[in-house]
Structure formats: C-alpha cells, structure tokens
Amino acid sequence: MSDDDDTTTETEFREVVTMAPAELERWLDTEESRSVGQSDGGESTGHRSGRRIVEILRTKKADLTEADRAHMRKVVGYVRRHLAQRPQGDVSETRWRYSLMNCGHDPLD
Template identity: 40%
Template sequence: MVKDNETVIEEFNELVNMPPQELEAWLKEGSSQSSGGRKIIEILKKNPNKDPAAYEEEDLAHMRKVVAYCKRHLAQEGKAKQDPESKSARSLKNWGHNPQKT
C-alpha cells in the first residue's frame, strides 16, 4: 500500500533532521558519496517553509525513498545511535538523518 503524500511529507520532515548546510558539509567529507543526499538538499532548499503544496511529484518520489530507507535502517540498527562512526550511522546521515539528534 502506497502512503499518501501528506503522510510522506510529515514523515520526511520528521526523519530528515539535518539542515541543508549540515547535510552539505557532511556530503563533502570523504566518507560520503550519496547522490540521494544531494537531492534532499535540493528539496530542503527550494521549500524551506515545508509547504506541502510546493513539493513536485519528483520531490515526493524521492521523499518516499528517504522515508522508506530511514525507517528500515532505524528499525534494524540500534548501533547507529550508540556509535556515530558506525556504517549504519554514516549511511543514515547520507540520507539526512543524524541518529545522534534523536
């Protein structure tokens, strides 16, 4: 079952807890090569007020991926919160979620 856009937007805004500047800085580091993260930056910058009506279908499609990825990894990995250098924590940060902030 596909989530409605309203739910996706709400969950995206809850899970993506890194502001664009922080995510950009992270993605510039050597440990990150995420093109998905760059798309998140675009979405955050073009709609800083998080107006649901301002998201395009392409944005929503990527937001769905981000939500699914983050939820799946957060459900499987307790280590991401405990060890900020773990592969899981670094991977979540590539997708805009800093487990140390939750």
C-alpha cells in the first residue's frame, strides 16, 4: 500500500473510532459488552476486535503494521455498514449500539 492509502486508512479509522482507549477498555469490561456479537462459545468476534482496537489506538503511527492497518480497514467497513442499519427509536440500550461500542464507536456521542 502507498503512504496515501495508509494515511486514508488511519484518518478513516480515527473518524469512526470515537471512544478513547481507556473508555473502550472500561466498556469492554462490562456485561453489556460481552452480551453481544457472534461467538464460538468463547469471546465474541467484536469483543476481541475491541481489545485489538485499544492496542492500535495506543500504538505510535510509525509502529503500525500492515496487519494493524488491515484491521483498521475492517473496523471502518463494519462501523459504516452497521451505522446504515440504525434501528428506529431510542438506541441507548440496544444490542445495535453495544455492538458498535465494542468497535470503539458510540453512536450517541
């Protein structure tokens, strides 16, 4: 990938990930966070992704790997698709919001 592509990935990731690392970590420790997402009996995919997002947010730009950037692109795509499926009404205590928050995006902020 080119430097322009990397910059675009990083910019888009920072736009969709609206939660600070510490805020996301606190969220991931809640029952609500663990209650959503596809799982094979263990940790859900979204919850695992949230932990990876915290690591990426705490990584210096120069130290980001191509695997980090690939995950960042995946998160951007997921958040954008999920936002397009917003349910009607109050979403403050919905699985839809909780799933987005596992990816570091709180749609109420």
